[in-house]
Amino acid sequence: MNRQSIRLLLVAVIWLGFPLLAPAPLIYRPGEGWTYEAVGGEGKWIQPRAKDQLEVAQAAFNKKAYGLALKAARRVVQVWPLSDYAPQAQYLAARCYEAKGQDEKAFKEYQTILEKYPRILNYHEILRRQYEISNRYLAGEWFKLWGYVPIPAWLSAAMDRTAGMYEKVVKNGPYSDVGPQAQMKLGATREKQEDYQSAVKAYELAADRYHDQPQVAADAIFLAGLCRQKEARSAEYDQGAAGQAIGLFTQFIALYPNDPRVSQAQKIIAALKTEQARGSFETARFYEHFHKWNGALVYYNEVLVQDPNSPYAPAARKRLDELKRRAQQPGK
Numbered sequence: 001m002n003r004q005s006i007r008l009l010l011v012a013v014i015w016l017g018f019p020l021l022a023p024a025p026l027i028y029r030p031g032e033g034w035t036y037e038a039v040g041g042e043g044k045w046i047q048p049r050a051k052d053q054l055e056v057a058q059a060a061f062n063k064k065a066y067g068l069a070l071k072a073a074r075r076v077v078q079v080w081p082l083s084d085y086a087p088q089a090q091y092l093a094a095r096c097y098e099a100k101g102q103d104e105k106a107f108k109e110y111q112t113i114l115e116k117y118p119r120i121l122n123y124h125e126i127l128r129r130q131y132e133i134s135n136r137y138l139a140g141e142w143f144k145l146w147g148y149v150p151i152p153a154w155l156s157a158a159m160d161r162t163a164g165m166y167e168k169v170v171k172n173g174p175y176s177d178v179g180p181q182a183q184m185k186l187g188a189t190r191e192k193q194e195d196y197q198s199a200v201k202a203y204e205l206a207a208d209r210y211h212d213q214p215q216v217a218a219d220a221i222f223l224a225g226l227c228r229q230k231e232a233r234s235a236e237y238d239q240g241a242a243g244q245a246i247g248l249f250t251q252f253i254a255l256y257p258n259d260p261r262v263s264q265a266q267k268i269i270a271a272l273k274t275e276q277a278r279g280s281f282e283t284a285r286f287y288e289h290f291h292k293w294n295g296a297l298v299y300y301n302e303v304l305v306q307d308p309n310s311p312y313a314p315a316a317r318k319r320l321d322e323l324k325r326r327a328q329q330p331g332k
Contacts, residue, residue, distance in 0.1 A: 050080035273307040
């Protein structure tokens, strides 16, 4: 037998030599697992009935003894999962995690409550707590991998987790007090990732689903337009995204003519049309350079269609006239 095997055997013998109730602070109870307890206080918090156990948890929570409150609350759920006291115990466990700054665990506990006990009386309060936790992560709070390793808030993986939280909030209560704002924050999360396609989808869903809430719908359409504008500016100029941005801002102006952002939307539309005209003008010059006269004609004409008053319009008209004369002269 090698030395490593001997060591493992000795550890096993020593471990099995202890009684089921190991010395504090580590206590094992069949069916309940391991718990840590202060020396001299082993088992004093344990009660024989679910109601009494929940009272211990609540009293500890009120005293901000969150470790004890969490332990007592979890015992209610483990030992009496079908009792009338289990939902409140699960809620107390979530509150303990939140109070201890373990927001991701708290969110998951709240999610468990909403899924297992959808008729719980404080459903909407729990939903708001989930929403507020999601907001903290969007604002920059760091996730922790395996509960210990920090994940910077700006990483895409962290943003994905935040987006997942908002998606759950919306699914749990699409028409709740926080549902519309959670949907909007989902768009903001994707926008922060520079995933403009997903952001626009989130905003457009908000505008469609909450069309009866004018402020939400107006914000959603306007922000979707801004996303398309950013998308058009990213990398090389994207004519398609620019056209979609113009469409969204035009829709915004038509639906909400009294919104204070109308003048801003009009300026953005004008700038986008000018940029579209510039793109078409450059494309036309490219075709003309390689003697692709038909293509040049199409894009010079597009300059005038997109923005007849742009700085590129006079030159486009001049080139159109020249190309048309060229087309009428044989051999040219």
